[in-house]
Amino acid sequence: MSKVLLITGASRGIGAETARLAAARGYSLCLNYQHSEAAANELLESLTDGGHRAILFQANVAEESEVAAMYRAIDSEFGRLDGLVNNAGILEQQSDLVEMTPDRWRRVLDINVVGSFLCAREAVRRMSTRSGGDGGAIVNLSSRAADIGGAHEYVDYAASKGAIDAMTIGLAKEVGDQGIRVNAVKPGLIYTDIHAAAGEAGRVDRLKSAVPMQRGGYPAEVAEAILWLLSEASAYTTGSFIDVSGGR
Numbered sequence: 169m170s171k172v173l174l175i176t177g178a179s180r181g182i183g184a185e186t187a188r189l190a191a192a193r194g195y196s197l198c199l200n201y202q203h204s205e206a207a208a209n210e211l212l213e214s215l216t217d218g219g220h221r222a223i224l225f226q227a228n229v230a231e232e233s234e235v236a237a238m239y240r241a242i243d244s245e246f247g248r249l250d251g252l253v254n255n256a257g258i259l260e261q262q263s264d265l266v267e268m269t270p271d272r273w274r275r276v277l278d279i280n281v282v283g284s285f286l287c288a289r290e291a292v293r294r295m296s297t298r299s300g301g302d303g304g305a306i307v308n309l310s311s312r313a314a315d316i317g318g319a320h321e322y323v324d325y326a327a328s329k330g331a332i333d334a335m336t337i338g339l340a341k342e343v344g345d346q347g348i349r350v351n352a353v354k355p356g357l358i359y360t361d362i363h364a365a366a367g368e369a370g371r372v373d374r375l376k377s378a379v380p381m382q383r384g385g386y387p388a389e390v391a392e393a394i395l396w397l398l399s400e401a402s403a404y405t406t407g408s409f410i411d412v413s414g415g416r
């Protein structure tokens with residue numbers, strides 16, 4: 169029986185690449201998206217045409233009722249869950265903190281933090297050996313921004329990823345004896361559309377000379393770390409972080 173994996177924000181970027189790699193490694197998939205319906209459908213078709221088992225579910229991860237409906241769909245389609253990749257996340261326009269509004273902070277924290285919490289909670293309820301599950305793995309998408317701080321660009325985003333780091337450590341400790349491992353990856357500058365959405369499509373190329381490896385990273389390179397943390401190859405690894413940042 170193949171393992172079942174939920175990837176949030178799977179329509180584009182790191183999430184979509186993680187879906188391709190996970191399918192190739194034999195996972196059955198629930199692919200979540202919010203707005204990019206055409207891209208999500210295209211991904212679904214390419215996976216199912218290749219013989220992989222996958223479903224698509226549109227949900228805003230920050231909305232409790234939509235997350236609950238998504239998990240009900242997983243329950244009825246697959247009847248089990250083995251892993252969650254908490255990947256959905258947003259960046260707002262580059263700005264100094266002094267220009268930011270409370271609404272902006274709430275939007276960023278709502279999607280990046282509350283969304284990850286809601287998805288993790290439902291995953292634990294299903295995977296915990298205490299509630300009859302078989303255990304599993306959660307991989308959260310943090311960011312090197314949590315350590316660097318996002319000055320003059322996205323202190324709000326960096327703070328949201330700092331919260332993800334704390335949740336990763338705390339939840340790993342809570343569920344370590346319930347068969348569930350919780351880890352995070354911390355990408356650096358990765359070529360995806362998230363930078364264009366934040367107002368600077370060429371951001372990775374502008375900053376790449378500050379990366380020790382002198383280049384930006386690719387979604388497939390992040391996906392490899394995610395898949396390792398999901399796999400049995402990392403069976404004794406929990407509450408830990410992998411930087412995928414070229415040394416930055």
Ligand code: NAP
Pocket residue numbers: 176177178179180181182183200201202203204205227228229230254255256257258279283309310311312354355356357358359360361362363365
């Ligand atoms: P991206 O290309 O902008 O893709 C973001 C994905 O998240 C999309 O599939 C989007 O879905 C989904 N999403 C956004 N808000 C959502 C919501 N409320 N509910 C459900 N889905 C939602 O971003 P990315 O660069 O691949 O980033 C993926 C993760 O890696 C994020 O957590 C990000 O913070 C983190 N990260 C990225 C970088 C980087 O340099 N790219 C660096 C560090 C960390 P729709 O398009 O369908 O709305």
